[in-house]
Amino acid sequence: MKPGSDDLRPTAVLVGAAHWHAPLYLDGLSRRFRVAAVQDADLAVAEGVAARLGASATSDVDAALDHDGIDVAFVLSPHHQMLADARRLIRRRLPFVIEKPAGVGLRELRQLEEEARSAEVAVTVALVQRGAPIDSWLRQAGDIVYERMAFVAGPAHRYRRNGNPWMLDPTLSGGGSLMNLGPHFVDMALRHIGQPADVVRRRSAALHGEGVDDHATLVLSTPTGREAIVEVGYAFPDSPLKRYCSFTAAGTRGFASIDTTGNASFTDISGVTTTATLEVDSDPLYERLVDDVADTLASGFSGMSTLAELLSTMELIWSPEEDTAGRHG
Template identity: 35%
Template structure:
C-alpha cells in the first residue's frame, strides 16, 4: 500500500497564537493529530485531559501542557481558542454542548453522539451560536476523493456501482488502547458499522453528489468476542439508481505492518476505477488504463484535517464535514441497524 500522500497544506498566516486543548486523549486516533499540532508554529497545546490515565501524562510532557483528570474540569479551568474532542461516544453529546456553551470552536471525532437526534441537537446549537465545528470524516481530505471528483466532472460520468471494503484489526485492539467502551454497545452505539462505515457513507455521497434513497444491511456478531457487530455489509441505493456496497469489520489479524485491508472498485458509463497497491487505476471505456499514485492509508490525512481546521481562513475555506454531514450519515447508519434487525430488508429514507 502506498504511503506517500499529497503535500501537507500550509496554514494561513495569522498574527496571534492559537491555544488548543485536547479532550480525552486515550482515543486511538489521538496520535494521528499530534505531528501537525507540534509542527504548526502559531498553535500551542495548553491542556489535555485523560480520564483513563494512560496517555495524558506523556502528551502533557510532550507539549508542555497542563494535565487534567477529566474534560469537565479542563473546560472549567483552562481557557481555549480551539478544542479537539475525543472520548467515549456516550460522552460526546455532553462534551459538544459544553463546548458550544463556552463558545469554543472544536473538532469532534465521529459519530459526535450516540444517535442522530443527539447530533442534530448539537448542530442546531452550534448554528445558533454561529460556532465552527468540524468532523474528521477523513476521506474528505484525501487525494482519492479529489481525483475521483475530477475524473467524474471531466467525463460527465453516470455512476453504476461502487464497492468499498475495509477490515480493521480485531476487537481486542480497543482493550489494548484503553478504549474498552468501544465494545459496549450502550457506550459506543455499535461496532464496525457506526465506527468504520460512517467514513464510506460520506465518501459515497461525496462521489455521487446525490442522496441515498434506501439502505439494507446484514451484520455478523460473535458474542464470545464482543457485544458489538464485528462484520457488516451495507447496500445503499442512490436517487439515480447507483448501487453502493460497504463492507466493514474487525477481522484483520493483529500484529501486521499494514494493520488493515482496504480495497474498492467503482463502475460507470465512462470509466472503471479500482484500488491498487500504489493507489488507483482508471480504465476508460476504450480499455486504456492509467495508474495514479496516492496514499490509501487514511491515517495520513488526519494531518491535513488538523491543518485545515486550524487555518485562519477556516470559516470560509474549510470544505470538510460538519455536524450537518454527521447527522445525515448517522441517519443512514441507523437505517442500516434497523435493516439488520429486519433481517436485511431495505429501509427507505
C-alpha cells in the same frame, strides 16, 4: 491565541487523550497550535500526551477549558461522553473539532447539531477520507454510477489493548465496525452518488463474538439506480499490514480501482488504462486534518465537513428504530 504571548499560533485544548486516534493528531497539533491543556479521565494518559505537547494535564474537562485564550478544542471523548463535552464547548462559544460519531445514537447527534447551529458555534468533524487519495482517484470515473468500498481493520479486541474497552459496549460506543469505520465511506458515497432512496444493512458479530458487529455491509441505492456498496469490519488479523481495503467506481468517464497495497488503475471510456501507487493508509490523514483546521479556523471551518453532513451519514448507519439502550452494534 494567548493574550500577551509572542507565539502567534492559535491555542487549542485536546479532550479525550486516550482515543486511539490521538497519537495521529500530535505532530500537527505541535506544529500548528499552542496546546494549553490535555484532558483525559485517566490522568496518567493525559500527562503522557501533555508532556509531548508542552501542555498542562487534567482529568477534568472544565478545568482544561478554563485556560485563557482558547481558540479551538479537539474532542476525542468516549462516544457516550461526547454530547456532554460538546455542550460545554457550545456554552462557552468555543469552536471545536469532533471525532465521529459525535454521540451514541441519532437522538444525541440531532441534539448536538441543532444546539451548535442555534448557538452559531463552528464545528467540524474528522471525516478524513474527504479529498484524500482514495477519494480523488475514484472521482476520475466522472459521474459515478456504481461504487464499492471495502475497509476491514484489525480485530475488535484491540480496543481493550489500546485503552478504549468501552468501544466493545454498544451502549457506550454506539455500535461496532459499521458505526466506527463506516462513516468515512458512507460520507464519500453520499458525495459520489447522491442521497439514496433505499438502504440495506447487514451486520454480524459471528467471527469474534463480541458485543459489537465485526462485519457489516451497507447497500445504498438512489431513485435513478445508482448504487454504492460499503463493506467494513474488524475481521483482519493483527498484522503490520493493519487492514484490507479495496475500492472501485464505474462512471461516465470510465472505471477506477484501488487495492490494499495502493495499486490503482483507471481505464477511460476509450479503453486506455493508467496506473499509479497511492497511499491508502488513513493514519497520515489526521495530520492533514489538523492543518485544515488551522487554515480554516478564522472562517469557521469553511469548506470542511459539518455536523449536518455527519448527521446525514449516520442516519444511514444507525437505523431509525434503534435506541441506544439494547443496541447490539
